[in-house]
Amino acid sequence: MTLRVLRRCLPFIQRWRTLQVSQAALGKYIILFASLLHLAWAGLLVASAAAGDSTPVHILIQVFGGRWRTAIVLVIVSVSALAFLFTRHRVSSLALAFLLVPQQCVLLMSGEAGIRATVIGHYADGVIRAWPFILSDQMPVILTALLYSLAVLEASIE
Amino acid sequence: MSPVIAIALVSLGLSALTFVATQITGRRSATASYVLRLEGRVKDLENKVAGLETRNGELVDENIRLMKQLTRERKEGP
Numbered sequence: 708m709t710l711r712v713l714r715r716c717l718p719f720i721q722r723w724r725t726l727q728v729s730q731a732a733l734g735k736y737i738i739l740f741a742s743l744l745h746l747a748w749a750g751l752l753v754a755s756a757a758a759g760d761s762t763p764v765h766i767l768i769q770v771f772g773g774r775w776r777t778a779i780v781l782v783i784v785s786v787s788a789l790a791f792l793f794t795r796h797r798v799s800s801l802a803l804a805f806l807l808v809p810q811q812c813v814l815l816m817s818g819e820a821g822i823r824a825t826v827i828g829h830y831a832d833g834v835i836r837a838w839p840f841i842l843s844d845q846m847p848v849i850l851t852a853l854l855y856s857l858a859v860l861e862a863s864i865e
Numbered sequence: 866m867s868p869v870i871a872i873a874l875v876s877l878g879l880s881a882l883t884f885v886a887t888q889i890t891g892r893r894s895a896t897a898s899y900v901l902r903l904e905g906r907v908k909d910l911e912n913k914v915a916g917l918e919t920r921n922g923e924l925v926d927e928n929i930r931l932m933k934q935l936t937r938e939r940k941e942g943p
Binding site: 766812 | 868869872873875876877879880883884886887888890891892894895
């Protein structure tokens, strides 16, 4: 039974491996998206302290100790990831890891905060909602963190 | 353990794993591309050797023809 299902899935898996929307790899768009997201969060944090109450940003403020430090960290990780995009063919795998892994760590923290909010049933600012509501709300950040991790691994393969 | 520390530790752990994975895949990839370059070089050399063998055959034929011609001229005189 399992073998039959696997045999049916195999063509789809093989097609998925060669699937591409454009000539360019899509990992760069994920990295670009994450960088723009972090720059936007940094800008919003500088503009208003209220931005720090949102679940994905609140965890970062708690970890880095204040909204200014968080904004600075967000700008640094974004700029380093953007720098990677423009120096892709000139950097070693070690430099690649140092440029991308910090942003991945920040994204994972936000994603985990989203999962925790879903589990405990309320947002970081204390608003209580049903778990499907919170999960659907936090899903973009969680999926971005997962896809970013895959993009980092993909980038390390020539 | 506070949830913040737990989340930070899990993120750091996963990032460290990714770091190690990038180093392993990066090294494998570098080795694979090096092997590909070597294979290309071997192919070039094989083509070069094949070309030289052909040229060698032509020169041997030319040599035999000239030797025959020389022998004939010695017999018959200039």
